[in-house]
Amino acid sequence: MKINPVTNRGLSIGQISDRTGLAPSAIRYYEDENLVTPFRNAGGQRRFERADIRRLSFVMIAQQLGFSIKQIKAAMGSLPDNRTPTKADWERLSRQFRADLDSRISQMQALRDKLDGCIGCGCLSLSHCKLYNPKDRIRTKGQGPRYLMGNSSDELP
Known part of the structure; x- marks a missing residue:
């Protein structure tokens, strides 16, 4: 103690x-x-x-x-x-978080922009839908919604 x-x-x-x-x-x-x-x-x-x-x-x-x-x-x-x-101590600490926050913000903006098109399409054009995944082929790139996470159909085997 x-x-x-x-x-x-x-x-x-x-x-x-x-x-x-x-x-x-x-x-x-x-x-x-x-x-x-x-x-x-x-x-x-x-x-x-x-x-x-x-x-x-x-x-x-x-x-x-x-x-x-x-x-x-x-x-x-x-x-x-x-x-x-001190203020300098806190500024140093905030710089450590800034890069991570900037990356998260970019990811969230990209996701928002992709969802705008997806939500607006009404799934009338599945060949252009970011969620469309014929025969689950994109699974070779990893888990999750791969197209929304940045992969493209051009990368498929």
């Missing part, structure tokens, strides 16, 4: 919960995952640094963007444990 020499400082789990909107059980889970590391006061109670509000907020946002705890943990591993992260 890590005890902070300044015994009555820090925020309680209830205060962190009020500030972030997270349930105390979620905060304890993030602690178990080493995403935040509260200290203990002389009475053994958890106490959080104010910087933990930002850390937990980042976790919440990253999860909403579809990042896993494992990915978030790896990214947050670059943040300093012994001091409040």
Whole structure:
């Protein structure tokens, strides 16, 4: 049990919960995952640094963007444990996520554009439909809706 020499400082789990909107059980889970590391006061109670509000907020946002705890943990591993992260620390961390987000956005835009044609066609022209897969030939390229994922009928054996 890590005890902070300044015994009555820090925020309680209830205060962190009020500030972030997270349930105390979620905060304890993030602690178990080493995403935040509260200290203990002389009475053994958890106490959080104010910087933990930002850390937990980042976790919440990253999860909403579809990042896993494992990915978030790896990214947050670059943040300093012994001091409040600076703007430069957060900018470095956001650059790690930017490429993945840009890729996801491109994939989603391409899917949206392909679905526009598919939804509008009414399947009256199966030879042009992105979902049409005669004799399941595209399965040789992998699982899932291969045409919507970027494969073309030109690639078939």
